[in-house]
Amino acid sequence: MLARFRALRSDLATVTAAGRDPFGVAFDAILSATEAILDGKRVLLLGTNNYLGLTFDQDCIDSAVAATMAQGTGTTGSRIANGTYGGHAALEQRLARFLGRRHAMVFTTGYQANLGTLSALAGRGDHLLLDADSHASIYDGAKLGNAQVTRFRHNDPDDLRRRLRLLADQPGEKLIVLEGIYSMLGDTAPLREMVEVKREAGAWLLVDEAHSLGVLGAHGRGLAEAEGVEADIDFVVGTFSKSLGAIGGFCAFDLDDFGALRVAARAYMFTASLPPSIVASVSQAIEAMEAQPQLRNILRRNGQRLHAGLAAAGFALGAMPSPIVSLPMPDRETAIRFWNQLLDAGVYTNLALGPATPGGKPLLRMSVSAALTPDQIDTAIAAFTQTGQRLGLIAAGMAAAE
Amino acid sequence: MSDEQLVLREITGALEELGKRTVPITLETSLLHDLSLDSVTALDFIMQLETRLDTIIPMDGMAEIETIGDLVGVLTRSTSKAA
Ligand SMILES: Cc1ncc(COP(=O)(O)O)c(C=O)c1O
Numbered sequence: 001m002l003a004r005f006r007a008l009r010s011d012l013a014t015v016t017a018a019g020r021d022p023f024g025v026a027f028d029a030i031l032s033a034t035e036a037i038l039d040g041k042r043v044l045l046l047g048t049n050n051y052l053g054l055t056f057d058q059d060c061i062d063s064a065v066a067a068t069m070a071q072g073t074g075t076t077g078s079r080i081a082n083g084t085y086g087g088h089a090a091l092e093q094r095l096a097r098f099l100g101r102r103h104a105m106v107f108t109t110g111y112q113a114n115l116g117t118l119s120a121l122a123g124r125g126d127h128l129l130l131d132a133d134s135h136a137s138i139y140d141g142a143k144l145g146n147a148q149v150t151r152f153r154h155n156d157p158d159d160l161r162r163r164l165r166l167l168a169d170q171p172g173e174k175l176i177v178l179e180g181i182y183s184m185l186g187d188t189a190p191l192r193e194m195v196e197v198k199r200e201a202g203a204w205l206l207v208d209e210a211h212s213l214g215v216l217g218a219h220g221r222g223l224a225e226a227e228g229v230e231a232d233i234d235f236v237v238g239t240f241s242k243s244l245g246a247i248g249g250f251c252a253f254d255l256d257d258f259g260a261l262r263v264a265a266r267a268y269m270f271t272a273s274l275p276p277s278i279v280a281s282v283s284q285a286i287e288a289m290e291a292q293p294q295l296r297n298i299l300r301r302n303g304q305r306l307h308a309g310l311a312a313a314g315f316a317l318g319a320m321p322s323p324i325v326s327l328p329m330p331d332r333e334t335a336i337r338f339w340n341q342l343l344d345a346g347v348y349t350n351l352a353l354g355p356a357t358p359g360g361k362p363l364l365r366m367s368v369s370a371a372l373t374p375d376q377i378d379t380a381i382a383a384f385t386q387t388g389q390r391l392g393l394i395a396a397g398m399a400a401a402e
Numbered sequence: 403m404s405d406e407q408l409v410l411r412e413i414t415g416a417l418e419e420l421g422k423r424t425v426p427i428t429l430e431t432s433l434l435h436d437l438s439l440d441s442v443t444a445l446d447f448i449m450q451l452e453t454r455l456d457t458i459i460p461m462d463g464m465a466e467i468e469t470i471g472d473l474v475g476v477l478t479r480s481t482s483k484a485a
Contacts, residue, residue: 132445149461153449166458183429360442 006163015353018333019340022351032056033245033371034346043343046366048382051323052295053371054245057288060281067280074275077134080263082272087279092332096252098286099221099236104252105261110210110239111137113249116265117206117237118177119145125172129154129163129203131189133182133358138208144266147175154182154358157193164201174203180212180223184365185358186324188212188223192396195232198263206235214243214289215323218298229373244285246278299323299370302377306368314394318363326352327364327384332392335362338387405478409455413470413477416450429471451477 015022019309028037033053034045054060059275067087088106107113120140122128126147130138133154142149150167153159160176167174176198178189191207198205217225224230224237233248234255240248251261262268273284289295300323307321318326329335332353339351342364350367355358368377388394410427413465417423425436431441439447448459451473457478467473 132449150458151445151449151461157455162453162456163458166456355441360440361447 005072005181005277014332015336018336020193021337021366022339025252025348026260034373034376038343038348043346043348044376044380045348046368046372047224047348047369048369048372049211051243051244051299051367052285052289052292052371054288056289056371057245059288060245060284063099064281067276071276073277075271075273079273080269085279086362087276087283088273091279091283094248094283094286097249098121098219098290099251099252100230101236101252102256103149103258104250105265105268106274107249107251107265108249108270108274110208110237110249111140112207112239112240112267112271113237113251114138114141115144116141116267117235117251117261118142118175119266120264121145121204121235122147122173122175125242126378127167127170127172128173129160129174129176131178131182133179133184134177135179135183135208135210135282138177138179140274142177142293146249147172152281155187155190157190157197157340160194161200162196163205163360164197168201174201176203176205178205178207180216181208181322181324182358183211183324184352185326185364186211186322186367187319188216189323191223191227193227193245193382203234207233208235208237209323210237210239211334213238215296215299217272218319220289220293220294222271232339240278240282240285242283244290246281246285248278248282295340295370299368302368302370302372302374305374305377306366309378310384313382313388314380315388316385325366325368327366329364332362334391335364338364338391338393342383342392345387347380347383406474409474409477410470412451412454413473416447416454419450422446422447427470429469429474431470432468433470433473434468 030036033050033055034312036043039207075085079088092104096102107116114137124146128142128147128149130142130151131154132151150163152163164174178194181188202366207224212222214220216223219225220360224233234253236252238250240246303323304321306325307317311317318328329338335351339349342349350365352363352365357363389396414423414427422437433444452459455477463476467476
């Protein structure tokens, strides 16, 4: 049984040979939404997904503390077995109201939201159509269920249309699964075109707004809001672990007869529900997200600043400016060396290697936060520029010439 | 041309396009051992074939595909069904 891990282990050994273990970084202390202490040194956090910087929001902290005092540290079981606490139901209603949906169901993580929703929604004889660059939780949710699973080319409405045409005379429901912002490159789904395909085929559409909730749309409801197609989205999945600064996941929808999801989704039934502290901080974070739309503007500006600075330094970047900025690396070794040298320079990013990345290509992935100051972003750009020049990825002097 | 010949020709074409036609292709050729397709390239390869043959290979069937012969089997079944 352990033989299977041998290849993985030798892979990991190559990765760590160049310095630290990128997948086992242990911070001594977290100072704020943007800084931590690593090996006794202050580092800038540029890979947190903490888009609105709410992890240190005082109101969120206060409500989490108050909820712990009042209700204890945990629920010690699932809602099916141990019951629903007042906060769970209130959070679901609050979230549904925020998203403009009739119902919302809260899960313990975003991973479990996809696992539970996808495996329960599409049953035997149904069809799931997944974007090839889907997050692991979407693939795993598909694997857990009994539907027939088909992948279409990333962000390619024509390939999706072709596949739905081939499936047209097969019985069963068809559920298309997309992401608002794709986590590795930060590119968005061509949602309006996808909605057209969905309508033509009479399929259902689920959008995972994990990285776009609180980030896109005038009110932060995600890509569907930004593209004006919310009425065509049947299911919205998301997470509390990114813009809302805590942990948890959800699925929201308008259909009244999906209450049975609660007893059909195994990832909902057979795992403990969120503790009172998290339910309270997430509820408060929704208030903060609604009350402070300026956070989204700052976030957008920060993303643009980082993107523009790196482009000016001569880096070829993945996608359009978004809160996720990804730097494609020529090979694994360079990626690992770049990541290590950046950390030596005091900047923490995410090293992303295949097969978790599009096309299996190595990436340095950054995500900005509204809590970053322009100075912090400029410091990061300078560290990137120096490292890039040292490794020969960009020509020296380009940044100075800007 | 038989279904099988047609499918084999498209398989060879797709491998060529990916720069992975590194050994002579027979029904016994193993995708992993002879062609060293990793999971990412294998996905590319499968998607290319799906486009070329205008068909769908469901993901749950993929685990059983080890050789070119297995793939031909799956594809001749799925193309005749789609036609
Ligand atoms: C698209 C997508 N869906 C789901 C998840 C899982 O979310 P969580 O961290 O809450 O389990 C993530 C985050 O890693 C994601 O990027």
